[in-house]
Amino acid sequence: MPRLQNVRLAKVSLRPGAGNMVNGILRKLVLLKESNSLPLPKLEGDDRAQARALAILYSHPVWMVRRWTKHLGQEKAIKLMMWNNDDPSFSLRANSGKGVTRADLVMQFNMLKVPHELSSHLDHFVRVKTGLQSIIQAGLLKQGLCAVQDESAGLIVSVVNPQPGDSIVDCCAAPGGKTLYMASQMHGQGMLYAIDINKGRLRILKETAKLHQVDGVITTIPSDLRTFAESCQLKSDKVLLDAPCSGLGVLSKRADLRWNRRLEDLEELKKLQEELLDAASILVKPGGVLVYSTCSIDPEENEERVDAFLLRHPEFRIDPVDRYVPPGFVTKRGFYSSDPVKHSMDGAFAARLIRTL
Numbered sequence: 001m002p003r004l005q006n007v008r009l010a011k012v013s014l015r016p017g018a019g020n021m022v023n024g025i026l027r028k029l030v031l032l033k034e035s036n037s038l039p040l041p042k043l044e045g046d047d048r049a050q051a052r053a054l055a056i057l058y059s060h061p062v063w064m065v066r067r068w069t070k071h072l073g074q075e076k077a078i079k080l081m082m083w084n085n086d087d088p089s090f091s092l093r094a095n096s097g098k099g100v101t102r103a104d105l106v107m108q109f110n111m112l113k114v115p116h117e118l119s120s121h122l123d124h125f126v127r128v129k130t131g132l133q134s135i136i137q138a139g140l141l142k143q144g145l146c147a148v149q150d151e152s153a154g155l156i157v158s159v160v161n162p163q164p165g166d167s168i169v170d171c172c173a174a175p176g177g178k179t180l181y182m183a184s185q186m187h188g189q190g191m192l193y194a195i196d197i198n199k200g201r202l203r204i205l206k207e208t209a210k211l212h213q214v215d216g217v218i219t220t221i222p223s224d225l226r227t228f229a230e231s232c233q234l235k236s237d238k239v240l241l242d243a244p245c246s247g248l249g250v251l252s253k254r255a256d257l258r259w260n261r262r263l264e265d266l267e268e269l270k271k272l273q274e275e276l277l278d279a280a281s282i283l284v285k286p287g288g289v290l291v292y293s294t295c296s297i298d299p300e301e302n303e304e305r306v307d308a309f310l311l312r313h314p315e316f317r318i319d320p321v322d323r324y325v326p327p328g329f330v331t332k333r334g335f336y337s338s339d340p341v342k343h344s345m346d347g348a349f350a351a352r353l354i355r356t357l
Contacts, residue, residue: 047066047069048062048066050069050074051065051066051069054069054074054077054078054081058078058081058082058085059081059085060081060084060258061258061259061261063262063263064248064258064261065077065081067263067298068080068081071298071299076341079341080297080340080341083252083340083341084251084252084255084258084340085252086252087129088252088253089127089128089129089344090127090128090129090132090148090150090253091119091125091126091127091128091148091149091150091151091154091345092105092125092126092128092135092140092146092147092148092149093122093124093125093146093147093148093149093154093181094124094125094126094145094146095144095145095146095147095180095184095212096124096184096185097180097183097184097212097213097214098144098145098212098213100145100146102118102123102124102125102126104145105126105140105145105146106118106126108135108138108140108145109126109128109131109135112131112134112135112138113131113134114128114130114131114134114135115128115129115130115131116128116131119151119154121151121154121155121325121326121329122151122154122155122158124154125149125151125154127151132148143211144208144211144212144213147177147180147181147212149177149181150250150253150345150346150348151338151343151345151346152249152295152338152343152345152346152347152348153177153178153181153295153346153348154181155325155329155336155338155348155350156178156240156242156291156293156336156348156350157178157181157182157185158324158325159291159293159321159324159325159336159350159352160178160182160238160240160289160291160352161238161289161324162182162183162185162186162190162192162238163185163186163190164185164186164187164188164189164190165186165189165190166186166190166191166192166237166238167190167191167193167236167237167238168182168186168190168191168192168193168236168237168238168239168240169192169193169195169234169236169238169239169240169280169283170182170192170193170194170195170240170242171195171225171239171240171241171242171276171279171280171283172195172196172225172241172242172243172244172276173194173195173196173202173205173220174194174196174198174201174202174204174205175201175204175205176194176201176204176205176208176209178240178242179192179194179205179209179218180205180208180209180212180214182240183209183212183214183217183218184212184214186214186217188214188216188217189217190217191217191219192217192218192219193219193221193234193236194218194219194220194221195221195222195223195225195228196220196221196222196223197222197223197224197225198222199222202220202221202222203220205218205220206218206220225241225276225279225280226275226276226279228279229279229280229282229283230279230282232283234283235283235284235285235288236283236284236285236288237285237288237289238284238288238289238290238291239280239281239283239284239288239289239290239291240291240293241276241277241280241290241291241292241293242293242294242295243272243273243276243277243292243293243294243301244269244272244273244276245269245273245294245295245296245301246261246265246266246269246296246298246301247261247295247296248261248296248297248298248347249294249295249296249297249338249340249346249347249348249349250295250346250347252340252346253346266298266300266301269301270300270301270305273294273301273305274305274308274309277292277305277309278309278312278313280292281309281313281316281355284355285355286355286356286357287354287355287356288354288355289319289352289353289354289355290316290352290353290354290355291350291351291352291353292305292306292309292350292351292353293336293348293349293350293351294348294349295346295347295348296347296348296349297337297339297340297347297349301349302335302337302349302351303333303335303349303351306318306335306351306353309353310353315355315356315357316353316354316355316356317353317354317356318333318334318335318351318352318353319334319352319353319354320334320352321334321335321336321350321351321352322334324336324352328342328343329343334352335349335350335351336348336349336350336351336352337349
């Protein structure tokens with residue numbers, strides 16, 4: 001963000017005098033950078049010291065740096081932090097539920113002179129690096145012609161593989177990006193139950209479903225999944241649990257999240273993920289599919305939660321995702337995984353599990 005823009009923001013958000021202070025600080029930083037006199041930490045010493053140095057260099061919490069260095073190695077951890085610090089790109093999905101094709105979307109972008117490229121992984125998706133504001137101002141989102149949705153999320157829907165006539169439960173549905181995409185793939189046939197504890201966000205999902213003309217197959221259910229699963233008799237063909245998670249795969253778009261997350265949060269999240277997985281499994285009919293997904297790149301929230309679930313629920317087995325997503329996204333164990341550095345998109349994970357009994 002340009003210096004003057006930061007100054008104006010400080011005046012509006014804080015007080016008029018704050019602008020002078022911010023301007024002075026930024027000017028000094030520019031001068032220091034131009035004179036190469038900013039002191040840089042040295043990558044020396046033990047693992048802790050190196051993690052602290054990398055945390056300063058790449059503006060990430062020390063605990064996160066240590067975790068990634070352990071799981072990914074230092075070189076890949078650095079590339080991941082550089083990706084997080086770069087300007088994010090965005091993907092938009094053409095709303096096929098309203099009859100909009102990707103070609104229609106491209107025509108609109110050309111008229112708006114918005115640079116773009118076609119997704120090489122998903123037929124309905126287009127990537128943009130700049131020009132999102134022009135797309136919003138032109139009303140393409142407000143008219144329901146398209147939706148902002150990362151390709152990593154779109155590929156999770158591919159793992160679910162929604163089909164016309166399916167009965168599907170989206171367990172933590174709001175704000176509804178995956179719900180709407182799944183509904184558009186069902187072509188008005190079948191039923192999609194969108195469950196979420198947040199009534200307000202579900203109301204927005206319901207309104208957006210009408211705008212996207214996919215509301216005919218969507219039923220919203222405001223409820224805690226754990227309570228709902230215990231009391232209902234619903235059994236579905238496919239159940240998606242896009243679980244609450246650390247969000248460590250989406251830090252390029254959520255710069256604030258890195259500083260709001262603590263290591264202790266992971267323990268609380270893992271407990272919640274297990275409770276939600278147990279509840280979601282109740283809703284799967286014999287022969288049906290349970291998809292567990294996150295927008296995290298942390299193995300403790302992903303593979304380890306699936307392994308713990310399978311120990312508790314031997315009636316489920318892994319169904320490899322290689323039939324549903326491109327080979328580059330399939331792990332050795334048959335899970336879906338998107339890598340920000342490798343795939344230039346958000347980090348995400350999904351396991352497809354079949355109920356055998």
